[in-house]
Amino acid sequence: MSKVEIHGYAIVSDNDCIADASGLTPDVLRNDADWAYFQAELNKSAVTVLGRLGHEANPNPKGRLRMILSSSSTGLERRMDGWWWSPERMSWADAIRTILPEGGRVAVPGGRQVFDLFLGIGYDAFHLTRAEGTVIPNGVPVFSGCGDDTRAEAILSTHGLRPNPRQILDPVGPVSLTIWRNGRQDS
Ligand SMILES: NC(=O)c1ccc[n+]([C@@H]2O[C@H](COP(=O)([O-])OP(=O)(O)OC[C@H]3O[C@@H](n4cnc5c(N)ncnc54)[C@H](OP(=O)(O)O)[C@@H]3O)[C@@H](O)[C@H]2O)c1
Numbered sequence: 001m002s003k004v005e006i007h008g009y010a011i012v013s014d015n016d017c018i019a020d021a022s023g024l025t026p027d028v029l030r031n032d033a034d035w036a037y038f039q040a041e042l043n044k045s046a047v048t049v050l051g052r053l054g055h056e057a058n059p060n061p062k063g064r065l066r067m068i069l070s071s072s073s074t075g076l077e078r079r080m081d082g083w084w085w086s087p088e089r090m091s092w093a094d095a096i097r098t099i100l101p102e103g104g105r106v107a108v109p110g111g112r113q114v115f116d117l118f119l120g121i122g123y124d125a126f127h128l129t130r131a132e133g134t135v136i137p138n139g140v141p142v143f144s145g146c147g148d149d150t151r152a153e154a155i156l157s158t159h160g161l162r163p164n165p166r167q168i169l170d171p172v173g174p175v176s177l178t179i180w181r182n183g184r185q186d187s
Pocket residue numbers: 009010011012017018019023024025029050051052053054055057069070071072085086087088109110111112113114117
Protein backbone atom coordinates (compact mmCIF):
# COMPACT_ATOMS: atom_id res chain seq x y z
CA MET A 1 0.00 0.00 0.00
CA SER A 2 1.14 3.57 -0.61
CA LYS A 3 2.22 5.59 2.37
CA VAL A 4 -0.42 6.66 4.87
CA GLU A 5 0.60 9.46 7.23
CA ILE A 6 -1.30 9.80 10.51
CA HIS A 7 -1.51 13.25 12.15
CA GLY A 8 -3.22 13.86 15.52
CA TYR A 9 -4.60 17.28 16.52
CA ALA A 10 -5.63 18.45 19.99
CA ILE A 11 -5.94 21.69 21.90
CA VAL A 12 -5.46 21.13 25.62
CA SER A 13 -5.44 23.06 28.88
CA ASP A 14 -2.42 23.19 31.16
CA ASN A 15 -3.76 20.05 32.86
CA ASP A 16 -3.95 18.22 29.48
CA CYS A 17 -7.75 18.31 29.10
CA ILE A 18 -9.63 18.40 25.78
CA ALA A 19 -13.10 18.79 27.28
CA ASP A 20 -14.78 19.76 30.55
CA ALA A 21 -16.33 17.50 33.17
CA SER A 22 -19.55 17.26 31.13
CA GLY A 23 -17.64 16.21 27.99
CA LEU A 24 -18.12 19.52 26.18
CA THR A 25 -15.44 21.84 24.80
CA PRO A 26 -15.16 24.87 27.11
CA ASP A 27 -14.63 28.38 25.75
CA VAL A 28 -11.04 28.47 27.08
CA LEU A 29 -10.16 25.87 24.42
CA ARG A 30 -11.73 27.84 21.56
CA ASN A 31 -9.16 29.98 19.79
CA ASP A 32 -9.37 31.52 16.33
CA ALA A 33 -5.68 31.04 15.49
CA ASP A 34 -5.78 27.37 16.47
CA TRP A 35 -9.00 26.89 14.50
CA ALA A 36 -7.43 28.47 11.39
CA TYR A 37 -4.35 26.26 11.77
CA PHE A 38 -6.52 23.15 12.22
CA GLN A 39 -8.69 23.95 9.18
CA ALA A 40 -5.61 24.50 7.00
CA GLU A 41 -4.28 21.12 8.15
CA LEU A 42 -7.61 19.42 7.35
CA ASN A 43 -7.36 20.91 3.85
CA LYS A 44 -4.11 18.94 3.42
CA SER A 45 -5.69 15.69 4.59
CA ALA A 46 -7.45 13.00 2.59
CA VAL A 47 -9.67 11.79 5.45
CA THR A 48 -10.63 12.95 8.96
CA VAL A 49 -11.02 10.23 11.61
CA LEU A 50 -13.22 11.03 14.60
CA GLY A 51 -15.36 9.48 17.30
CA ARG A 52 -19.12 9.32 16.84
CA LEU A 53 -19.84 12.04 19.40
CA GLY A 54 -17.42 14.49 17.80
CA HIS A 55 -18.87 13.62 14.37
CA GLU A 56 -22.40 14.31 15.57
CA ALA A 57 -21.40 17.52 17.37
CA ASN A 58 -19.44 19.06 14.50
CA PRO A 59 -21.17 19.77 11.18
CA ASN A 60 -19.19 19.14 8.03
CA PRO A 61 -20.01 22.15 5.79
CA LYS A 62 -17.04 21.54 3.49
CA GLY A 63 -18.10 17.94 2.93
CA ARG A 64 -14.69 16.55 3.88
CA LEU A 65 -14.35 12.78 3.81
CA ARG A 66 -14.87 11.43 7.34
CA MET A 67 -14.19 8.09 9.00
CA ILE A 68 -16.33 7.70 12.12
CA LEU A 69 -15.48 5.29 14.91
CA SER A 70 -18.49 3.52 16.38
CA SER A 71 -19.28 0.18 17.96
CA SER A 72 -22.47 0.29 15.82
CA SER A 73 -20.48 -0.39 12.66
CA THR A 74 -20.36 -3.95 11.35
CA GLY A 75 -16.70 -3.39 10.41
CA LEU A 76 -16.42 -0.76 7.72
CA GLU A 77 -19.55 0.64 6.12
CA ARG A 78 -20.06 3.50 3.69
CA ARG A 79 -22.98 5.58 4.92
CA MET A 80 -24.25 8.93 3.58
CA ASP A 81 -22.05 10.92 5.97
CA GLY A 82 -18.82 8.95 5.74
CA TRP A 83 -17.12 5.63 6.43
CA TRP A 84 -18.21 4.08 9.73
CA TRP A 85 -15.54 1.88 11.30
CA SER A 86 -15.43 -0.50 14.25
CA PRO A 87 -11.78 -1.26 15.08
CA GLU A 88 -12.86 -4.39 16.96
CA ARG A 89 -14.33 -5.84 13.77
CA MET A 90 -11.84 -4.69 11.15
CA SER A 91 -8.14 -3.86 11.43
CA TRP A 92 -6.84 -0.36 10.74
CA ALA A 93 -4.70 -1.68 7.88
CA ASP A 94 -7.68 -3.26 6.12
CA ALA A 95 -9.95 -0.27 6.74
CA ILE A 96 -7.57 2.42 5.52
CA ARG A 97 -6.57 0.32 2.50
CA THR A 98 -10.22 0.39 1.46
CA ILE A 99 -10.67 4.12 2.10
CA LEU A 100 -7.34 5.40 0.76
CA PRO A 101 -6.03 2.79 -1.69
CA GLU A 102 -3.52 5.33 -3.00
CA GLY A 103 -2.40 6.35 0.50
CA GLY A 104 -2.52 9.92 1.81
CA ARG A 105 -2.69 12.00 4.93
CA VAL A 106 -5.03 11.06 7.77
CA ALA A 107 -6.16 13.70 10.30
CA VAL A 108 -7.18 12.47 13.78
CA PRO A 109 -8.96 15.12 15.89
CA GLY A 110 -10.11 12.76 18.67
CA GLY A 111 -11.79 12.47 21.16
CA ARG A 112 -9.94 10.68 23.89
CA GLN A 113 -10.68 7.05 22.99
CA VAL A 114 -9.69 7.80 19.41
CA PHE A 115 -6.46 9.50 20.50
CA ASP A 116 -5.71 6.45 22.68
CA LEU A 117 -6.37 4.01 19.83
CA PHE A 118 -3.97 5.79 17.48
CA LEU A 119 -1.19 5.76 20.09
CA GLY A 120 -1.19 2.03 19.43
CA ILE A 121 -1.56 2.29 15.65
CA GLY A 122 1.21 4.92 15.55
CA TYR A 123 1.15 8.67 14.88
CA ASP A 124 3.56 10.10 12.31
CA ALA A 125 2.95 13.48 13.95
CA PHE A 126 0.90 14.88 16.80
CA HIS A 127 0.04 18.61 16.72
CA LEU A 128 -0.37 19.54 20.38
CA THR A 129 -1.80 23.02 20.93
CA ARG A 130 -1.86 24.34 24.48
CA ALA A 131 -4.06 27.14 25.78
CA GLU A 132 -1.46 28.15 28.32
CA GLY A 133 -2.61 29.34 31.73
CA THR A 134 -5.91 27.44 31.58
CA VAL A 135 -7.00 24.64 33.90
CA ILE A 136 -10.15 22.51 33.45
CA PRO A 137 -11.16 20.89 36.74
CA ASN A 138 -12.19 17.22 36.41
CA GLY A 139 -11.99 17.47 32.62
CA VAL A 140 -11.45 14.81 29.95
CA PRO A 141 -7.71 14.27 29.34
CA VAL A 142 -6.32 14.02 25.81
CA PHE A 143 -5.00 10.50 26.59
CA SER A 144 -6.49 8.25 29.26
CA GLY A 145 -2.97 7.71 30.63
CA CYS A 146 -2.63 11.39 31.58
CA GLY A 147 -2.70 12.11 35.31
CA ASP A 148 -1.05 14.12 38.05
CA ASP A 149 2.32 12.50 37.41
CA THR A 150 1.99 11.78 33.69
CA ARG A 151 1.82 14.63 31.18
CA ALA A 152 0.68 14.34 27.56
CA GLU A 153 4.27 15.06 26.53
CA ALA A 154 5.52 12.03 28.46
CA ILE A 155 2.98 9.79 26.72
CA LEU A 156 3.94 11.09 23.27
CA SER A 157 7.60 10.59 24.13
CA THR A 158 6.96 7.04 25.34
CA HIS A 159 5.35 6.32 21.96
CA GLY A 160 8.45 7.38 20.03
CA LEU A 161 7.51 10.97 19.17
CA ARG A 162 9.95 13.88 19.54
CA PRO A 163 9.05 17.60 19.83
CA ASN A 164 9.80 20.29 17.30
CA PRO A 165 10.35 23.76 18.79
CA ARG A 166 7.31 25.39 20.43
CA GLN A 167 5.57 27.98 18.23
CA ILE A 168 3.21 30.72 19.32
CA LEU A 169 -0.12 30.62 17.45
CA ASP A 170 -1.67 33.45 19.47
CA PRO A 171 0.29 35.75 21.79
CA VAL A 172 -2.82 36.18 23.91
CA GLY A 173 -2.71 33.41 26.50
CA PRO A 174 -0.44 32.49 24.86
CA VAL A 175 -1.73 29.64 22.75
CA SER A 176 1.26 27.56 21.68
CA LEU A 177 1.78 24.68 19.25
CA THR A 178 4.33 21.91 19.49
CA ILE A 179 4.43 19.37 16.67
CA TRP A 180 5.65 15.99 17.87
CA ARG A 181 7.08 13.81 15.13
CA ASN A 182 7.87 10.17 14.92
CA GLY A 183 11.55 9.86 15.87
CA ARG A 184 12.28 7.80 12.77
CA GLN A 185 11.51 10.78 10.52
CA ASP A 186 14.01 13.45 9.50
CA SER A 187 11.75 16.51 9.72
N1 LIG B 1 -9.80 19.93 22.59
C1 LIG B 1 -9.71 19.09 21.58
O1 LIG B 1 -8.74 19.12 20.82
C2 LIG B 1 -10.79 18.08 21.35
C3 LIG B 1 -10.57 17.03 20.48
C4 LIG B 1 -11.59 16.10 20.29
C5 LIG B 1 -12.78 16.22 20.96
N2 LIG B 1 -12.96 17.27 21.80
C6 LIG B 1 -14.23 17.37 22.54
O2 LIG B 1 -14.45 16.19 23.27
C7 LIG B 1 -15.83 15.84 23.20
C8 LIG B 1 -16.07 14.54 22.41
O3 LIG B 1 -15.06 13.64 22.62
P1 LIG B 1 -15.37 12.28 23.35
O4 LIG B 1 -14.03 11.67 23.69
O5 LIG B 1 -16.38 12.49 24.44
O6 LIG B 1 -16.13 11.45 22.23
P2 LIG B 1 -15.72 11.01 20.74
O7 LIG B 1 -14.37 10.40 20.70
O8 LIG B 1 -15.99 12.10 19.78
O9 LIG B 1 -16.82 9.87 20.51
C9 LIG B 1 -16.84 8.75 21.35
C10 LIG B 1 -17.57 7.65 20.60
O10 LIG B 1 -16.76 7.25 19.49
C11 LIG B 1 -16.86 5.86 19.31
N3 LIG B 1 -15.56 5.25 19.54
C12 LIG B 1 -14.43 5.85 19.99
N4 LIG B 1 -13.43 4.95 20.06
C13 LIG B 1 -13.93 3.78 19.63
C14 LIG B 1 -13.39 2.48 19.46
N5 LIG B 1 -12.09 2.19 19.74
N6 LIG B 1 -14.20 1.50 19.00
C15 LIG B 1 -15.50 1.75 18.69
N7 LIG B 1 -16.06 2.97 18.83
C16 LIG B 1 -15.29 3.96 19.30
C17 LIG B 1 -17.91 5.37 20.30
O11 LIG B 1 -19.15 5.50 19.61
P3 LIG B 1 -20.39 4.48 19.85
O12 LIG B 1 -21.01 4.94 21.14
O13 LIG B 1 -21.27 4.71 18.66
O14 LIG B 1 -19.84 3.10 19.94
C18 LIG B 1 -17.82 6.41 21.40
O15 LIG B 1 -18.99 6.51 22.17
C19 LIG B 1 -16.52 16.97 22.49
O16 LIG B 1 -16.92 17.95 23.41
C20 LIG B 1 -15.42 17.49 21.62
O17 LIG B 1 -15.65 18.82 21.20
C21 LIG B 1 -12.00 18.20 22.02
